[in-house]
Amino acid sequence: MKKNYTKLGLLILCSLAFILFSSCNKTTSDKTKKVDLSVYEKGDYFISPEEVRSLLGSEDLVLLDCNNPKIYAKEHIEGAIGIGFHAFSKKVGKPGDPGWGTIDSKDDLTKKLISLGIDNKKLIVLYSDIFKGPGADGRAAWQLRIAGMTNVKILHGGSTYWKELGYEMTNDLTPEPTPSDGVILKDYDNSFMATKEEVFENLGKKLLIDVRTKKEFDGSQNAGEPRGGHIKDAKHLLWTDLLNKNGTLKTPKEMEEIMGEFGLSKKDDFTLY
Numbered sequence: 001m002k003k004n005y006t007k008l009g010l011l012i013l014c015s016l017a018f019i020l021f022s023s024c025n026k027t028t029s030d031k032t033k034k035v036d037l038s039v040y041e042k043g044d045y046f047i048s049p050e051e052v053r054s055l056l057g058s059e060d061l062v063l064l065d066c067n068n069p070k071i072y073a074k075e076h077i078e079g080a081i082g083i084g085f086h087a088f089s090k091k092v093g094k095p096g097d098p099g100w101g102t103i104d105s106k107d108d109l110t111k112k113l114i115s116l117g118i119d120n121k122k123l124i125v126l127y128s129d130i131f132k133g134p135g136a137d138g139r140a141a142w143q144l145r146i147a148g149m150t151n152v153k154i155l156h157g158g159s160t161y162w163k164e165l166g167y168e169m170t171n172d173l174t175p176e177p178t179p180s181d182g183v184i185l186k187d188y189d190n191s192f193m194a195t196k197e198e199v200f201e202n203l204g205k206k207l208l209i210d211v212r213t214k215k216e217f218d219g220s221q222n223a224g225e226p227r228g229g230h231i232k233d234a235k236h237l238l239w240t241d242l243l244n245k246n247g248t249l250k251t252p253k254e255m256e257e258i259m260g261e262f263g264l265s266k267k268d269d270f271t272l273y
Contacts, residue, residue, distance in 0.1 A: 034050060055123070062124045065083065069084055085136040096225070106185055
């Protein structure tokens with residue numbers, strides 16, 4: 001089954017939830033306690049707060065905060081580097097211009113990663129306050145996975161779950177990272193995305209799910225969209241509906257039930273945007 005994900009406005013956590021939707025049927029007994037990520041088929045895309053906490057201060061960890069810079073300045077996990085919403089995306093022009101918001105070129109992405117101290121060996125962990133932003137940690141992780149980097153993980157539950165567990169945040173400045181000696185990227189894996197042309201050719205044939213807010217789906221342009229509304233025949237599912245109130249993932253069974261409301265099974269192909 002080919003899994004297509006749109007380039008435009010994609011929220012990777014929702015697309016990861018699609019991957020996790022095709023998972024086994026184990027469940028956890030208490031979502032507020034340590035979550036067993038092995039119940040998900042792609043649970044290794046995530047890392048637990050407990051494990052990240054044990055790695056703080058290690059030279060083998062690069063921790064990236066994808067929050068709005070104002071949120072980062074107020075509080076962040078100790079040692080985290082603030083990279084903002086679109087760290088690995090093209091931003092020439094404005095939203096809606098050709099190429100805006102799509103993944104950086106291989107050369108530009110390589111330079112950015114080196115400047116952040118990233119190589120192919122260190123563990124790269126991304127996080128955000130999931131409920132105060134667009135899930136930019138997931139977007140960045142998705143982009144690095146496209147580039148063939150497998151040493152990338154998302155902090156499960158983001159800073160919401162981190163704080164629920166009683167782990168500390170700080171507003172201390174993090175020193176500028178020391179550039180790495182280099183990083184090797186693969187040619188981009190196009191199976192992780194769907195182009196506008198592919199989406200257009202499959203209108204009415206393949207289910208489209210709009211994971212933005214209901215206001216955006218109905219026409220609001222407050223988030224910077226150049227045009228209001230949604231793609232014809234798209235269905236609406238707010239991406240955070242696949243998460244618990246503390247930011248952790250809902251169980252595979254719960255996700256399966258949510259996707260079943262759209263008439264989808266694990267074998268179906270659909271596109272998120």
